[in-house]
Amino acid sequence: MPSSPAASPSARSVQLTGAETLFMVMNSGSGRRNCEATQQAIRAACAEAGRQCELIVVDRGADLPGAAARAVRMARQTSGVVVAVGGDGTLNAVCQAVVGQGIPFGVLPQGTFNYFGRTHGISQDTEQAVHELLSARLEYVSLGRVNDRYFLVNASLGLYPRLLEDRELYKQRFGRSRWVALLSALVTLARAHRQLDIQLDHGGRHQRLRTPTLVVCNNPLQLQQIGIDPEPADDRDHLIALASRPVGTGALYLLLLQGMLSRMGEAENVISICFENMTTYLGNRPRWVKVAVDGEILRMRTPLQFSIEQQVLPLLIPRTAEPLEHP
Structure with a gap:
């Protein structure tokens, strides 16, 4: 089995200032809410808090890995945060790119069951979840792995x-x-x-x-x-x-x-x-x-x-x- 990239030293050196730019990867096909309304709610909450955010929206799940890789590159360049917006499948796809990169990972649950977000006390209401994300604390969590997939x-x-x-x-x-x-x-x-x-x-x-x-x-x-x-x-x-x-x-x-x-x-x-x-x-x-x-x-x-x-x-x-x- 390949060694985990998360074993690199950078994975344990993440720091938060509370002013990081948020690079959000959103799957417009996930969730129960209208995509445009969700984007507006996210932008409004970030603007109210004076935080910069960039939304990277994809229409197909197949486009998520590329969008996640782009978000990780920008977050590394600016010491930003990568956020996945969607159901557990969307969160998984973005997570693959984030693990081991020394970048904080945030989620805005939009799916049917949202097991991951609910486990960690993250609201399923978009506005509330964004406000809590902007003042969040950092916690390292364990992931499962099957072959080379988390x-x-x-x-x-x-x-x-x-x-x-x-x-x-x-x-x-x-x-x-x-x-x-x-x-x-x-x-x-x-x-x-x-x-x-x-x-x-x-x-x-x-x-x-x-x-x-x-x-x-x-x-x-x-x-x-x-x-x-x-x-x-x-x-x-x-x-x-x-x-x-x-x-x-x-x-x-x-x-x-x-x-x-x-x-x-x-x-x-x-x-x-x-x-x-x-x-x-x-x-x-x-x-x-x-x-x-x-x-x-x-x-x-x-x-x-x-x-x-x-x-x-x-x-x-x-x-x-x-x-x-x-x-």
């Missing part, structure tokens, strides 16, 4: 990426809401699914599983909402791998219901693994596999290397926020 919330393979693909199709037809997400999940789970034959190597253990999906989570809020409360052996940050034993459609519906009721931890078909580093091998040794990373579907070479990268992202959070403790 993730803020989760990474998964098997059934879960299929759920996300179908959910996106339903959102395009019926709009973005949690009810649409639930409807698409019910339809997807009704179909036949192939099982994954996987081997998980972690902490000196070798564990073989047959499961429809594997989800590796880096977000305590998401875990709490589905009712998973693992107890790690020490105070270091960890990742949590979740898998289910081979089950039929009825049992999958039951797992979905238990997750909605925050009781998935009680399900006898759910396997939970707490780890810092894990290698995942797939049966029949396919060279490439489809992986969902914070909602974005990618193809990755196997075996998959999962790890927790300790406190590598200098995140701006509200001064009054009390973030949830990490798994």
Whole structure:
């Protein structure tokens, strides 16, 4: 596995003056609000506070990496801040460019679930989030990593990426809401699914599983909402791998219901693994596999290397926020 660029000395030398220029990367396709109204709210709040901001707006997710790289270059030249405006997928794309560059990272959540922003006490109201961003404090947070890709919330393979693909199709037809997400999940789970034959190597253990999906989570809020409360052996940050034993459609519906009721931890078909580093091998040794990373579907070479990268992202959070403790 490649060494993390966040290990460079500059990653731990970020300082805040409270007067930094904000370079904001915005995905106009994310969120529930009108893009123009969001931009106006951002500019008005920055102008009121006497802070300079530059909005870099893209219309497609594919354009986010280039826009993020541009924002990072400008922030490095001016000792500025890079801010991602959008859902968890947008935040992820911008984060890839920021980690290891010695640049503060801010977020203005605009998506449907906003797990990352909510975990760190960041408001989902744009005006309030901007005002809190302008007086924010700095906190280093840990990121998950799968191969060479960081993730803020989760990474998964098997059934879960299929759920996300179908959910996106339903959102395009019926709009973005949690009810649409639930409807698409019910339809997807009704179909036949192939099982994954996987081997998980972690902490000196070798564990073989047959499961429809594997989800590796880096977000305590998401875990709490589905009712998973693992107890790690020490105070270091960890990742949590979740898998289910081979089950039929009825049992999958039951797992979905238990997750909605925050009781998935009680399900006898759910396997939970707490780890810092894990290698995942797939049966029949396919060279490439489809992986969902914070909602974005990618193809990755196997075996998959999962790890927790300790406190590598200098995140701006509200001064009054009390973030949830990490798994």
